[in-house]
Amino acid sequence: MTITEKILAAHAGKQEVKPGELINARVDLVLGNDITAPVAIKEFARIGVDKVFDPEAIALVPDHFTPNKDIKSAEQAKMVREFAKKYGIVHYFEVGKMGIEHCLLPEQGLVGPGDLVIGADSHTCTYGALGAFSTGVGSTDMAAGMALGEVWLKVPPSIRFHYYGTLPPWVGGKDLILYTIGRIGVDGALYSAMEFTGETVAALTMDDRFTMANMAIEAGAKNGIFPVDEKTLAYIDGRLKRPHKVYASDPEAEYAKEYEFDVSRLEPQVALPHLPENARPVSEITDVRIDQVVIGSCTNGRMKDLREAAQLLKGRRVHPEVRLIVIPGTQEIYLQALKEGLITDFIEAGGVVSTPTCGPCLGGYMGILAHGERAVATTNRNFVGRMGHPESEVYLAGPAVAAASAVKGRIAHPEEVSGNGA
Amino acid sequence: MVLKGRTWRFGDDIDTDVIIPARYLNTSDPKELAAHCMEDADPEFARQVRPGDIVVAGNNFGCGSSREHAPLAIKAAGISCVVAATFARIFYRNALNIGLPILECPAAAGEIKAGEELEINLEEGKIINTTTGKVYQAAPFPKFMRELIAAGGLIPYVRSRLNC
Ligand code: SF4
Numbered sequence: 001m002t003i004t005e006k007i008l009a010a011h012a013g014k015q016e017v018k019p020g021e022l023i024n025a026r027v028d029l030v031l032g033n034d035i036t037a038p039v040a041i042k043e044f045a046r047i048g049v050d051k052v053f054d055p056e057a058i059a060l061v062p063d064h065f066t067p068n069k070d071i072k073s074a075e076q077a078k079m080v081r082e083f084a085k086k087y088g089i090v091h092y093f094e095v096g097k098m099g100i101e102h103c104l105l106p107e108q109g110l111v112g113p114g115d116l117v118i119g120a121d122s123h124t125c126t127y128g129a130l131g132a133f134s135t136g137v138g139s140t141d142m143a144a145g146m147a148l149g150e151v152w153l154k155v156p157p158s159i160r161f162h163y164y165g166t167l168p169p170w171v172g173g174k175d176l177i178l179y180t181i182g183r184i185g186v187d188g189a190l191y192s193a194m195e196f197t198g199e200t201v202a203a204l205t206m207d208d209r210f211t212m213a214n215m216a217i218e219a220g221a222k223n224g225i226f227p228v229d230e231k232t233l234a235y236i237d238g239r240l241k242r243p244h245k246v247y248a249s250d251p252e253a254e255y256a257k258e259y260e261f262d263v264s265r266l267e268p269q270v271a272l273p274h275l276p277e278n279a280r281p282v283s284e285i286t287d288v289r290i291d292q293v294v295i296g297s298c299t300n301g302r303m304k305d306l307r308e309a310a311q312l313l314k315g316r317r318v319h320p321e322v323r324l325i326v327i328p329g330t331q332e333i334y335l336q337a338l339k340e341g342l343i344t345d346f347i348e349a350g351g352v353v354s355t356p357t358c359g360p361c362l363g364g365y366m367g368i369l370a371h372g373e374r375a376v377a378t379t380n381r382n383f384v385g386r387m388g389h390p391e392s393e394v395y396l397a398g399p400a401v402a403a404a405s406a407v408k409g410r411i412a413h414p415e416e417v418s419g420n421g422a
Numbered sequence: 423m424v425l426k427g428r429t430w431r432f433g434d435d436i437d438t439d440v441i442i443p444a445r446y447l448n449t450s451d452p453k454e455l456a457a458h459c460m461e462d463a464d465p466e467f468a469r470q471v472r473p474g475d476i477v478v479a480g481n482n483f484g485c486g487s488s489r490e491h492a493p494l495a496i497k498a499a500g501i502s503c504v505v506a507a508t509f510a511r512i513f514y515r516n517a518l519n520i521g522l523p524i525l526e527c528p529a530a531a532g533e534i535k536a537g538e539e540l541e542i543n544l545e546e547g548k549i550i551n552t553t554t555g556k557v558y559q560a561a562p563f564p565k566f567m568r569e570l571i572a573a574g575g576l577i578p579y580v581r582s583r584l585n586c
Binding site: 022035036038039042043046047048049064065069070072073076119120121122124136137138139140141143144147148152186187190191217220222275362363364381383384385386390 | 445448462463481482490519564576583584
């Protein structure tokens with residue numbers, strides 16, 4: 001069996017599961033945010049139970065429109081707050097403690113290897129970086145999960161992505177996943193598990209792995225998952241408060257498909273509007289002028305991302321016609337960036353730094369694009385209207401390309417700013 | 423259940439930001455959501471859609487976010503069924519969970535045009551294009567999903583589970 005199949009079997013109380021099989025599985029954690037939880041709360045009321053299955057196994061993170069941007073979103077956040085209070089939800093994260101959910105949960109030690117997590121947010125697949133099975137569901141699923149502690153799932157077939165070669169400077173997890181989606185398309189892993197393996201992946205930092213697992217949904221996948229190694233164990237050490245179990249794919253595990261990529265010459269990637277699959281090497285599109293750069297989100301709002309961006313921005317100036325918006329993923333990341341002087345670097349370069357929020361990533365607030373405007377963003381979706389006006393454009397890239405582009409005022413290779421090499 | 427309606431045609435990879443843009447997600451009121459349904463793909467849709475109309479689309483319908491607001495907006499707009507070549511998985515489960523009928527049928531999705539009249543037998547997965555006379559067969563749902571649909575969605579299903 002694959003790692004995905006083993007985790008699902010264990011949570012369904014079975015020796016074995018096969019792709020296509022429908023199972024009822026026990027969940028270790030149920031997640032919701034300020035957009036999806038209100039719908040789930042209404043559905044939960046319709047079920048008519050007077051308690052949640054486990055007040056410690058639910059995480060509520062108001063992150064999309066908080067600190068609230070308008071009256072309506074404030075009402076939604078209030079509804080989540082009151083629900084958390086009424087049902088004694090332990091992991092409710094108020095403004096001041098909150099961060100972008102998928103940066104926050106692993107950081108706070110709420111997810112570990114071998115877990116089964118469902119979240120009413122499509123990027124819940126992020127925790128696959130820890131060797132957990134985690135997948136996005138809808139609000140009704142979240143309501144049912146909060147009541148029962150169970151979820152119905154179809155066991156996905158697994159697709160293996162094997163990467164080899166040492167990554168060139170300025171190339172990271174974001175480039176690997178954009179390149180991969182570019183190769184297989186936005187439905188290239190529909191209904192499937194994406195399993196990432198190989199020496200390149202083993203050499204990646206945890207932050208890079210979170211970035212890759214995060215975007216599995218952008219290929220239509222149910223989950224993205226990494227093998228657990230010493231880096232994973234070092235990451236959870238001191239964070240995870242629950243026992244965990246390490247699963248690994250059997251050598252003879254069956255895959256629906258296998259891909260092998262030699263990435264030793266991979267260039268930084270940029271996905272052109274309006275689909276993440278439109279990935280190109282950055283050098284092919286350096287003539288695209290831009291109005292805004294956003295560095296943040298559940299994809300690239302972690303320490304490695306901020307350090308990389310600051311490395312390029314320190315002592316330089318953001319292009320006069322570009323607005324740079326930097327959003328650390330969580331309060332802890334914000335504070336660490338502050339201690340390391342990164343925040344000073346961003347502000348001195350002419351950027352703004354926001355408190356953790358999803359904000360512009362989904363066209364919510366804090367950096368909405370006007371008609372005809374173009375942004376380079378380290379986020380995960382460049383759909384029509386995603387960051388504002390239906391006739392604005394989003395180019396997806398990693399933090400290094402985003403920072404270099406902010407300096408140049410057009411899409412740029414990091415080496416154009418740093419000089420050759422890192 | 424037999425559904426009858428006129429079709430609205432959309433292409434591949436219709437994402438949830440097109441179905442209901444995030445700028446309207448500060449509410450979960452189905453009526454308000456319906457008023458902006460498909461706005462960025464076809465600004466006329468919300469104004470001209472009639473109860474019972476059917477959406478026909480290509481591959482990967484509903485890709486992107488997990489927002490249940492997407493199937494809710496479509497349902498509240500009066501759409502009786504969505505026929506697509508394939509659905510993105512979260513949209514697929516959300517539609518079943520909230521009781522929005524959907525059918526996966528690449529042949530029908532490939533041929534049916536905007537404004538044609540369809541007759542759909544949900545249990546049998548049969549799609550009749552009464553404008554052209556062509557008949558299509560969608561793959562039937564597995565037993566568990568038929569039970570879910572028969573129960574009226576996930577909430578009634580969970581309620582029955584908790585009572586026993
Ligand atoms: S940062 Fe963007 S993609 Fe991530 S959870 Fe927030 S809105 Fe969704």
